[in-house]
Amino acid sequence: MRRRAFLQVGAAGGATLLFSSGATGTAHAATRRRAYVLVVDGCKPGEITTALTPHLAGLRSDGTDFPRARSLPVMETIPNHVMMMTGVRPDRSGVPANSVYDRGEQAVRDLDRPDDLRFPTLLERMRPHGLTTGTVLSKEYLYGIFGTRATHRWEPAPVVPVSGHAPDQFTMDAAIAMVRELDPHLVFVNLGDCDRVGHSDLTGTTLQAARTAALVSVDQQVARFVSMLKDTGRWQDAVVVVLADHSMDWSLPHRVVSLAPALDADPLLAGNVQIADNGGADLLYWTGAAEERDAAVARMRAVVAGVEGVLSSHEPAALRLGPEAGDLVVYCEAGWRFSDPEVYANPIPGNHGHPATRPIPFFVSGGHRVVRRGVSSTAVARTMDVAPTVGAFFGLGEPRGGYDGRSRLG
Known part of the structure; x- marks a missing residue:
């Protein structure tokens, strides 16, 4: 690890700013x-x-x-x-996202570590x-x-x-x-x-x-x-x-997509799917038996396709995303937002991460x-x-x- 030094610099209005710096080792x-x-x-x-x-x-x-x-x-x-x-x-x-399900930690977390x-x-x-x-x-x-x-x-x-x-x-x-x-x-x-x-x-x-x-x-x-x-x-x-x-896209308060209830209602998927909610996209992770993964992903696709406000679903590899993105990526429609695992988990109307916010x-x-x-x-x-x-x-x-x-x- 490079050694860091700290420099105090004066800014507008008499404020003092602190920068951390490291030597480059070259001219x-x-x-x-x-x-x-x-x-x-x-x-x-x-x-x-x-x-x-x-x-x-x-x-x-x-x-x-x-x-x-x-x-x-x-x-x-x-x-x-x-x-x-x-x-x-x-x-x-x-x-691949801000929030993922970390299989090692068995928890949803932000990707914010160096x-x-x-x-x-x-x-x-x-x-x-x-x-x-x-x-x-x-x-x-x-x-x-x-x-x-x-x-x-x-x-x-x-x-x-x-x-x-x-x-x-x-x-x-x-x-x-x-x-x-x-x-x-x-x-x-x-x-x-x-x-x-x-x-x-x-x-x-x-x-x-x-x-x-x-x-x-x-x-x-x-x-x-x-x-x-x-x-x-x-x-x-x-x-x-x-x-x-x-x-940015905006949703009305009632235009909320929550996939967890639909997934939990399916006998194969209940208790075996974790969701990392990223506003305009949900990442779904199969946590059940490995030999059942293909059947489970097919069931996920079928279940989410019937949920109002869902635009599309994709396997991560098709989007050039790595394994951190889970087993299925689901986008919401314009004017909607995801809120998982509970319907009240995401009260924020302004939203991004889905195709509506690409331009x-x-x-x-x-x-x-x-x-x-x-x-x-x-x-x-x-x-x-x-x-x-x-x-x-x-x-x-x-x-x-x-x-x-x-x-x-x-």
């Missing part, structure tokens, strides 16, 4: 190139407009826009952030080339899974109770201070307010206003960051990738000459394209086994 690369990945968590493509988010819209129009961009058919926030930094699908990274991520990220792969990295991740579980992989990292603070995230104002304070004081070649930033407000949005007047306010706020935070890059002379050497990890904003901007202005109306950019894009910018080779994504430069 610092002389390149002036810098890459910044800004994740507007939970943002829908149509929410970036010249009226509501003019600074984000300006970055999009000054760069390459991918209006057909999609998140991968996986569940929740963690896997898509992992794909951004690895460039590979979940069956290779080991991270050793849950088994594939090398850009954060590690840049180090031997003398390229430094930084993570500014607003959510506690993202901070957890990426661990000490980055050269410099910020622990989210202050954290909002229940949501487990730091507000965008503090997150951007940290990002700006990290760039000013430590100047990593790559900085990976997650801005979580849009997502956290989105989970409570019933599309009613008051809560819709809160969603709008969050979008206006994140636009202002991104404007602060871009202004800092320009004021400090970094803009002309920078590539800025802006995207979301997923978008995302994705654009490559910045002042560096490699950035091209225009709209790529045919290319389907994905979250796993971030690592190949940044890697190509710095001239890195591909990881062992290659990328599943592709560079979106040029």
Whole structure:
């Protein structure tokens, strides 16, 4: 394990920020190139407009826009952030969802430990080339899974109770201070307010206003960051990738899908199925006799197909998910949400992880000459394209086994 040091840095308003850092063990690369990945968590493509988010819209129009961009058919926030930094699908990274049933622990748990991520990220792969990295991740579980992989990292603070995230104002304070004081070649930033407000949005007047306010706020935070890059002379050497990890869908209070009662009513399945609920998707795990697995999965498919609000079911391998994803992945329809194992377990109307929330904003901007202005109306950019894009910018080779994504430069 690399030794860590801690650095206190002054931020806006006289606040003090604490970064942990580790020595790279190599000389610092002389390149002036810098890459910044800004994740507007939970943002829908149509929410970036010249009226509501003019600074984000300006970055999009000054760069390459991918209006057909999609998140991968996986569940929740963690896997898509992992794909951004690895460039590979979940069956290779080991991270198929936020929540899984851990067969070893015999319990449902979050995939938020550093050793849950088994594939090398850009954060590690840049180090031997003398390229430094930084993570500014607003959510506690993202901070957890990426661990000490980055050269410099910020622990989210202050954290909002229940949501487990730091507000965008503090997150951007940290990002700006990290760039000013430590100047990593790559900085990976997650801005979580849009997502956290989105989970409570019933599309009613008051809560819709809160969603709008969050979008206006994140636009202002991104404007602060871009202004800092320009004021400090970094803009002309920078590539800025802006995207979301997923978008958002909303369900009415009564549109709840609970699979546990239906599964427990079946004689073969009763007491032999565990469920990891990921909002828009349920992961089902057969825990009975191994020789009965094939028959049990067939029964699961038949049972869930008859539950109102279910869109489809898939064996994990068909979705390029690894064994951590269980024996069957079930998606809900748009306007519905899963709540398992009890019907009251998930009261949150804002939801993602199912096909309705795949469309995302994705654009490559910045002042560096490699950035091209225009709209790529045919290319389907994905979250796993971030690592190949940044890697190509710095001239890195591909990881062992290659990328599943592709560079979106040029």
